[in-house]
Amino acid sequence: MKIRTLLTASFASTALLAAAPSAFAAPNADGLYLGIGTGFSSLENDDDEVGDFISDGAEDFDLDDDEDNGFKGFVGYEFNPYFATEIFYADLGRTRLRGNSDANTDLESSAYGASLVGQLPITSWFTAFAKAGVAKWETDVDGNLGGASVDLEDQDGTDPVYGVGAQFNFDPFLVRAEYERYDFDSDYKIDSFTASAGFRF
Numbered sequence: 178m179k180i181r182t183l184l185t186a187s188f189a190s191t192a193l194l195a196a197a198p199s200a201f202a203a204p205n206a207d208g209l210y211l212g213i214g215t216g217f218s219s220l221e222n223d224d225d226e227v228g229d230f231i232s233d234g235a236e237d238f239d240l241d242d243d244e245d246n247g248f249k250g251f252v253g254y255e256f257n258p259y260f261a262t263e264i265f266y267a268d269l270g271r272t273r274l275r276g277n278s279d280a281n282t283d284l285e286s287s288a289y290g291a292s293l294v295g296q297l298p299i300t301s302w303f304t305a306f307a308k309a310g311v312a313k314w315e316t317d318v319d320g321n322l323g324g325a326s327v328d329l330e331d332q333d334g335t336d337p338v339y340g341v342g343a344q345f346n347f348d349p350f351l352v353r354a355e356y357e358r359y360d361f362d363s364d365y366k367i368d369s370f371t372a373s374a375g376f377r378f
Contacts, residue, residue: 207256208378209377210351219367219370227284253294259296284316287314289313292311295307
């Protein structure tokens with residue numbers, strides 16, 4: 178009985194090993210890829226810093242909600258297994274400042290830009306990576322004073338973005354998880370955590 182069990186396990190292991198190269202095929206050494214993902218963003222500043230960031234009517238507001246859902250899309254080109262470039266667009270969600278009574282201020286941020294990506298292939302199907310780039314960002318600032326909407330001064334700029342992540346390669350498909358820091362301003366830094374799926378051409 179034990180011999181039959183061992184033989185069955187051996188055959189099963191051999192079948193899995195034979196199937197592995199096709200299931201986890203090595204990614205193309207170069208080429209175009211794209212993907213889309215979703216996750217959440219988190220503000221890394223306190224309410225006083227956010228008040229300094231928007232600079233208009235924020236003295237009496239407290240940070241009420243500093244996390245939100247977000248999404249991103251990216252297109253990249255891999256020059257070799259160790260180096261790629263990407264362009265991206267990211268919706269970084271909303272931050273809410275709540276004031277007295279029913280008053281609040283919403284800050285909705287988005288960014289687009291380009292990054293250089295350094296890759297470290299751990300195996301044929303698993304790659305770790307780090308990235309650094311530049312993001313053109315915009316934060317829409319909208320006030321609500323008990324039912325009356327007030328347009329406050331929007332903020333924008335061009336600043337660094339950087340991050341790290343891991344990617345699983347199921348050629349031609351890819352799945353990745355990553356962390357990114359959008360360094361808009363010393364008073365407004367957003368961390369983004371996303372899971373994405375993509376396709377290689």
